[in-house]
Amino acid sequence: MSSIxxxxxxxxGRSYARRGELKTRRNSFITPVFMPVGTxxxxxxxxxxxxxxxxxxxxxxxxxxxxxxxGHDIIKEAGGLHKFMNWPKSILTDSGGFxxxxxxxxxxxxxxxxxxxxxxDGSYHQFTPEKSMDVQMDxxxxxxxxxxxxxxxxxxxxxARQAVVRTxxxxxxxxxxxxxxxxxxxxxxxxxxxxxxxxxxxxxxxxMGFPGYAIGGxxxxxxxEDMYEILDVxxxxxxxxxxxxxxxxGTPEDLLEGIYRGMDMFDCVFPTRTGRTGxxxxxxxxxxxxxxxxxxxFTPMDPxxxxxxxxxxxxxxxxxxxxxxEIVGLRLSSYHNLxxxxxIMEQAREAIDQGLFSQYKDDFLYSYRGKM
Amino acid sequence: MSSIxxxxxxxxGRSYARRGELKTRRNSFITPVFMPVGTxxxxxxxxxxxxxxxxxxxxxxxxxxxxxxxGHDIIKEAGGLHKFMNWPKSILTDSGGFxxxxxxxxxxxxxxxxxxxxxxDGSYHQFTPEKSMDVQMDxxxxxxxxxxxxxxxxxxxxxARQAVVRTxxxxxxxxxxxxxxxxxxxxxxxxxxxxxxxxxxxxxxxxMGFPGYAIGGxxxxxxxEDMYEILDVxxxxxxxxxxxxxxxxGTPEDLLEGIYRGMDMFDCVFPTRTGRTGxxxxxxxxxxxxxxxxxxxFTPMDPxxxxxxxxxxxxxxxxxxxxxxEIVGLRLSSYHNLxxxxxIMEQAREAIDQGLFSQYKDDFLYSYRGKM
Numbered sequence: 001m002s003s004i005x006x007x008x009x010x011x012x013g014r015s016y017a018r019r020g021e022l023k024t025r026r027n028s029f030i031t032p033v034f035m036p037v038g039t040x041x042x043x044x045x046x047x048x049x050x051x052x053x054x055x056x057x058x059x060x061x062x063x064x065x066x067x068x069x070x071g072h073d074i075i076k077e078a079g080g081l082h083k084f085m086n087w088p089k090s091i092l093t094d095s096g097g098f099x100x101x102x103x104x105x106x107x108x109x110x111x112x113x114x115x116x117x118x119x120x121d122g123s124y125h126q127f128t129p130e131k132s133m134d135v136q137m138d139x140x141x142x143x144x145x146x147x148x149x150x151x152x153x154x155x156x157x158x159x160a161r162q163a164v165v166r167t168x169x170x171x172x173x174x175x176x177x178x179x180x181x182x183x184x185x186x187x188x189x190x191x192x193x194x195x196x197x198x199x200x201x202x203x204x205x206x207x208m209g210f211p212g213y214a215i216g217g218x219x220x221x222x223x224x225e226d227m228y229e230i231l232d233v234x235x236x237x238x239x240x241x242x243x244x245x246x247x248x249x250g251t252p253e254d255l256l257e258g259i260y261r262g263m264d265m266f267d268c269v270f271p272t273r274t275g276r277t278g279x280x281x282x283x284x285x286x287x288x289x290x291x292x293x294x295x296x297x298f299t300p301m302d303p304x305x306x307x308x309x310x311x312x313x314x315x316x317x318x319x320x321x322x323x324x325x326e327i328v329g330l331r332l333s334s335y336h337n338l339x340x341x342x343x344i345m346e347q348a349r350e351a352i353d354q355g356l357f358s359q360y361k362d363d364f365l366y367s368y369r370g371k372m
Numbered sequence: 373m374s375s376i377x378x379x380x381x382x383x384x385g386r387s388y389a390r391r392g393e394l395k396t397r398r399n400s401f402i403t404p405v406f407m408p409v410g411t412x413x414x415x416x417x418x419x420x421x422x423x424x425x426x427x428x429x430x431x432x433x434x435x436x437x438x439x440x441x442x443g444h445d446i447i448k449e450a451g452g453l454h455k456f457m458n459w460p461k462s463i464l465t466d467s468g469g470f471x472x473x474x475x476x477x478x479x480x481x482x483x484x485x486x487x488x489x490x491x492x493d494g495s496y497h498q499f500t501p502e503k504s505m506d507v508q509m510d511x512x513x514x515x516x517x518x519x520x521x522x523x524x525x526x527x528x529x530x531x532a533r534q535a536v537v538r539t540x541x542x543x544x545x546x547x548x549x550x551x552x553x554x555x556x557x558x559x560x561x562x563x564x565x566x567x568x569x570x571x572x573x574x575x576x577x578x579x580m581g582f583p584g585y586a587i588g589g590x591x592x593x594x595x596x597e598d599m600y601e602i603l604d605v606x607x608x609x610x611x612x613x614x615x616x617x618x619x620x621x622g623t624p625e626d627l628l629e630g631i632y633r634g635m636d637m638f639d640c641v642f643p644t645r646t647g648r649t650g651x652x653x654x655x656x657x658x659x660x661x662x663x664x665x666x667x668x669x670f671t672p673m674d675p676x677x678x679x680x681x682x683x684x685x686x687x688x689x690x691x692x693x694x695x696x697x698e699i700v701g702l703r704l705s706s707y708h709n710l711x712x713x714x715x716i717m718e719q720a721r722e723a724i725d726q727g728l729f730s731q732y733k734d735d736f737l738y739s740y741r742g743k744m
Contacts, residue, residue, distance in 0.1 A: 040692070040693075040696045040698060041689070041692065042693060042696075042698045042700045044698065044699060044700075045699045045700065046700070047700055047703065047704075048684075049680075069692065069695065069696060070667060070688070070691075070692040070695070074667065074668055074688060074692075077668060077670070078670055078686065078688060078689070079670075084686070084688070084689055085689060086684045086685055086689075295442065295446065296446055296449060298449070298450055298451075308421075312420075312458045313458055314450065314456070316442070316446060316450060316456070317413070317450070317456055317457060317458075319442075320412070320413065320441065320442040320446075321412075321414060323441065323442070324412045324441060326412060326414045326416065327416060327417045327699060327702070327703070328414045328416075328417065328418070328419055330699075331419065331699070331703075332419075
């Protein structure tokens with residue numbers, strides 16, 4: 001087989017939403033799919049068996065972080081990322097492009113690559129497309145990402161245009177440098193909030209031919225409507241037979257809006273990061289479990305949820321754990337929040353099958369935004 | 373049935389070590405038994421299903437902490453501590469005596485009880501034997517402790533003597549105030565490091581008749597040899613047909629020395645507290661997983677351990693998690709350390725059955741102290 005196989009199984013018909021099957025060398029799973037983020041080879045707070053129980057089929061790890069700590073050489077020596085972290089299902093690694101521009105102190109960037117200082121200790125490093133491929137090949141994920149230049153928001157047109165040109169040239173170098181037939185390399189569409197740049201970027205990548213296309217550089221501070229508009233512009237032009245990955249999204253709302261616009265894959269720290277602060281998803285919106293009103297509330301975090309945390313523990317107990325800064329509190333909230341998102345994805349997939357996705361989305365959002 | 377049933381099943385013969393069965397209204401388990409500490413209604417880092425998998429049959433919670441946060445009234449309203457924290461097996465609660473003297477700011481103490489300030493917010497509270505019984509009845513543990521006066525180390529004889537007199541008088545009031553036939557109330561022997569005071573204290577309690585006897589006020593800073601000496605003094609005088617609980621112990625060494633001297637029950641934060649710092653039990657002694665030497669060590673935490681953490685994760689991975697302050701690191705180390713202690717207890721019980729406890733203890737300590 002090639003690195004991955006992707007098949008569209010059903011289309012909503014009234015939107016770009018589609019249900020598909022993505023098969024990597026590790027496992028096969030149904031899209032649209034949400035990927036929990038395990039930045040440093042661990043989804044914060046949760047063990048890998050818990051991730052499986054919770055419904056995860058594929059997780060995201062970061063080449064940038066793992067290159068810095070513990071070092072891709074150590075992970076290679078361990079037998080690769082799957083073995084190192086004890087995760088037998090699929091892994092996708094990000095190329096480091098986004099982190100180099102957002103997290104590290106960027107010292108210089110040119111056509112060759114970029115020099116940055118580690119956000120941990122200030123040490124100097126160079127990332128090039130070739131280096132990113134080397135690191136990601138050592139890590140051994142099943143899907144890896146091309147090294148791209150991500151620009152922030154707001155940015156002027158000319159700077160965004162140059163980043164598209166560079167991203168295309170780097171994508172070509174990634175394709176050349178990538179030597180692992182079991183690993184799928186995705187291209188990343190840039191172009192910020194400029195529709196014509198987005199289409200230029202996509203066309204460049206389509207000419208090269210990737211097994212999957214990611215939309216990068218969104219959810220970086222631009223108004224939500226701008227993000228939706230860019231997805232609307234891209235949707236008709238993305239190759240129908242390839243998986244489409246909307247990077248860094250998201251919230252329950254954005255997941256559904258992304259699916260509506262034909263996206264198949266998503267990742268975000270949101271469910272676990274907010275979970276650790278005590279912010280908990282429910283069908284009627286997020287609640288802050290630290291609020292005093294939950295001190296004597298003996299109902300589950302979300303009364304409609306079937307997850308093991310909601311089946312076994314009350315809001316009052318989890319409130320107590322958060323007030324006392326007990327680790328188990330954030331474990332339960334992180335687990336529930338992920339389960340909640342997986343559950344939305346499952347319901348979305350079913351709705352697509354029935355040609356009822358738009359209605360599902362509207363119903364969910366109506367309830368979630370507290371208008372019930 | 374009465375509150376608990378206890379039966380000695382086997383005696384080592386060459387030491388005071390004995391194997392027994394303790395039956396509470398929740399479950400029945402074999403002694404000697406180690407009780408993990410869930411101070412605030414959670415064993416730090418671990419969920420209750422994990423505690424079960426790991427081998428826990430009975431855990432300890434603290435009346436003092438739960439009285440302050442979330443409040444015994446809330447736990448009573450939740451349906452009791454078992455339901456609040458989702459733990460179906462046995463729970464023992466400490467009376468608050470030790471915490472009032474060690475953790476809180478003690479304002480005054482007299483025969484009536486003591487007034488202290490919360491270690492959290494400085495608020496004023498009074499604990500009396502009757503109050504402690506009320507709190508512990510509300511919490512609803514299966515075994516509860518009499519309210520005692522614990523003195524520190526070093527202490528002069530006269531002060532220790534007065535504490536014994538007061539502890540005896542308070543024990544009597546606890547017996548009177550305690551109104552829950554399903555709950556077993558244990559007396560606590562005090563007397564610091566003075567053999568004659570220890571025997572006086574025990575004799576006072578024996579006259580009152582408790583279903584179990586605890587040895588309190590040890591492991592509070594005195595030399596290890598003093599603790600062993602007190603246990604040697606008490607061993608022949610403790611009622612053979614009642615369980616004996618050595619409070620606040622301990623380390624692998626002290627558990628075995630306590631069993632050797634006839635102790636049946638133990639509790640300590642040691643395995644989880646040291647685990648959270650990266651200190652990990654192995655058959656050949658403790659190791660600090662944060663040490664650079666483990667960065668590329670792909671063997672398990674303890675190569676001889678059958679726990680799920682050792683079966684699935686390497687030292688290199690856990691080293692990485694600790695260096696990155698990732699929660700999963702301390703979850704795995706806490707789990708392993710508890711499993712390790714449960715395993716020692718199981719082997720000790722088997723050795724007692726075979727009349728080989730002394731040899732087991734010597735062999736274990738020889739290896740554990742790194743003399744192999």
